[in-house]
Amino acid sequence: MAPDPTSAPPPARLAIVGTAGHIDHGKTALVRRLTGVDTDRLPEEKKRGISIDLGFAPLVTPAGVHVGIVDVPGHERFVKNMLAGVGGIDLMLLVVAADEGVMPQTREHLAIVKLLGVTRGIVVLTKRDLVEADWVAEVKHDIAALLAGTAFAAAPMVEFSAVTGAGTAELFAALDAQLARVPARAHGEPARLPVDRVFTVEGFGTVVTGTLWRGRIRAGETLELQPRGLAVRVRRVQVHGRTVEEARAGQRTAVALHGVEREQVERGDWLLAARSLRPSSILDVRFELLPDAGKEWPANTRVRFHLGASEIIGRLVLLEGEGVAPGASALAQVRLERPTVAARGDRFVIRQYSPSRTIGGGSVIEPVAKKRRRHGAGLDALELHESGSLAARLLQLLGGEASPASTAKLAQIVGESQTVTGAVLARLEAEHEIAMPLPERWLALAKWHAALEIIEREVRGYADKYPARFGIAKGELKSGLKVAMQAALFDIAFHALEEEGRLEVRSQRVRPADSPWEPPAATVVALEKLEADLEATGMSVPDALVWQGKLGSAAAEVATLGLFLERLVRVSQELIYTAKQMESLRAKLAAHFARKPMLSMAEFKEMAGVSRKWSVPLLEHCDHVGWTVRVGDERKAGGRLG
Ligand SMILES: Nc1nc2c(ncn2[C@@H]2O[C@H](COP(=O)(O)OP(=O)(O)OP(=O)(O)O)[C@@H](O)[C@H]2O)c(=O)[nH]1
Ligand SMILES: [Mg+2]
Secondary structure, three states, X not given: OOOOHHHOOOOOXXXXXXXXXXXXXXXXXXXXXXXXXXXXXXXXXXXXXXXXXXXXXXXXXXXXXXXXXXXXXXXXXXXXXXXXXXXXXXXXXXXXEXXXXXXXXXXXXXXXXXXXXXXXXXXXXXXXXXXXXXXHHHHHHHHHHHHXXXXXXXXXXXXXXXXXXXXXXHHHXXXXXXXXXXXXOOOOOOOEEEOOEEEEEOOOEEEEEEEOOEOEEEOOOEEEEEOOOEEEEEEXXXXXXXXXXXXXXXXXXXXXXXXXXXXXXXXXXXXXXXXXXXXXXXXXXXXXXXXXXXXXXXXXXXXXXXXXXXXXXXXXXXXXXXXXXXXXXXXXXXXXXXXXXOOOOOEEEEEEOOOOOEEEEEEEEXXXXXXXXXXXXXXXXXXXXXXXXXXXXXXXXXXXXXOOEEHHHHHHHHOOOHHHHHHXXXXXXXXXXXXXXXXXXXXXXXXXXXXXXXXXXXXXXXXXXXXXXXXXXXXXXXXXXXXXXXXXXXXXXXXXXXXXXXXXXXXXXXXXXXXXXXOOHHHHHHHHHHXXXXXXXXXXXXXXXXHHHHHHHHHHHHHHHHHHOOXXXXXXXXXXXXXXXXXXXXXXXXXXXXXXXXXXXXXXXXHHOOOHHHHHHHHHXXXXXXXXXXXXOEEEEOOOOO
């Protein structure tokens, strides 16, 4: 029997907790004491007695919060591994060995966690069994000094021993007190998981793991692996080794994937809801230099950029100033050697290229940016983008779009969900700030009005200039605009003008709907005369050049009018007939085919009463309009002959 969905317990509260701290200070021993899991699983970790890579362990707190613990290595050479796991934690366990006190990676890990925007933490003074109380007081004093003025200034400090278990109860109590204040994650948002491990499982193929930052992942759904842009299907979802129907934001998640080889994925990639975020190698950011960075940071440097689980080499280019002072910030651009997949507001860490050390970090303002010049134009706009409301950002963004942009595209660029973006766009349209020329497609109002105006002006100008013509040919209008306009925008604007009844279109010619057309009497008279002249020749009409020469300057208008009114028919470059002549030819053809299935060239010449000069183009025209069909040297009746 299927389980009754109404009796399912409410989903558990979730959190991700990360360790931080200097090598050998007891992070892994602490996790083992709390969870029973030894997170040092690599043979080399066992042999050397240190953590090298990330370790993971599940924990259910006394209050029932389902915690995924990420245990990080403390060794200074493995800070990059630490960085791959620390993104997306809700709470930091800052582990400081009571016997050693604050050490370099205590500071560096703390700085990283702060740069990533984590604000909750607990200080765990481990190895309490090794030291005296007055020494502990001194270490606590140092730690308090380190945390003063940070979000962790009031963080609880718990004295702990992994050997005796002392402090375990206090630690659990502190954990629950802190976790109670962690806000729930956005489950409704598109899924986003930074891949921190990849391996294969017999029978399930490629498996990726990571902390699910937002959204949900279900078996059977199709996701995207970025920045490679691979479509992948979810075979199986596991949370801490247990197969689940869906993983939710805030869970350590393992996803078995269809459609991808082990070699096609690596740590640092992203598993994403389809079309939710776009990869880019250039990002506009706010960069903050750490207060203890030492000296001013120069304007253009090679750095290591850490976002999610990725480490990418690139350049950090300050857009303002000649350098950043320790503790200060600047608008900057990150130009990477490989693309990353960022969202607006993402926090990142920057490390010096060589020797590696953490120097700062910041937040993403524009996740998909174009190359900017230092001190170039548009820094005000970037600042607005950083601080501005979504509405202001969308307005600014649309100001730079040459043709209507879709909600989906705009949502991707601003890094918000389509629902939220669509709602703001709809409001802006209702407030007449932007236009929606097509469903779910948006354009700055000024651009829209300008497009409509340009087209109307052009159409009106042509109609005034050529009164004998119904209007400008649509193709000529589109290609001949004096102001550049994207083809897509032209089409939409043209259609809108037609729909609104501002343009009248006949036979692909366009005129303003408010000025009815009456061809000039003189041109009509000249056309009638031309028709009579042509018909007087039987079918052996003179070359157009001949009668055009006679008509002089009026010729072009007479021909255009006749062709537009379909009183003249262009058979070839040189030959123009009247509609009446062609109709009589059609009738003769029909009569012929009523008697005989085939028509030879000789028969045609006789029927039309013309020599080869006229018969060839005439027959080709008949083929073209479907009155005849060529079969070898002969013709049979065409489907349009009537
Ligand atoms: N006496 C005592 N020893 C401890 C305690 N916690 C850890 N140790 C020992 O300290 C050493 C390092 O502990 P780990 O837990 O591996 O340290 P770590 O912080 O995970 O080290 P890295 O991951 O390499 O940074 C091990 O030999 C532990 O047995 C403790 O509370 N008391
Ligand atoms: Mg360890």
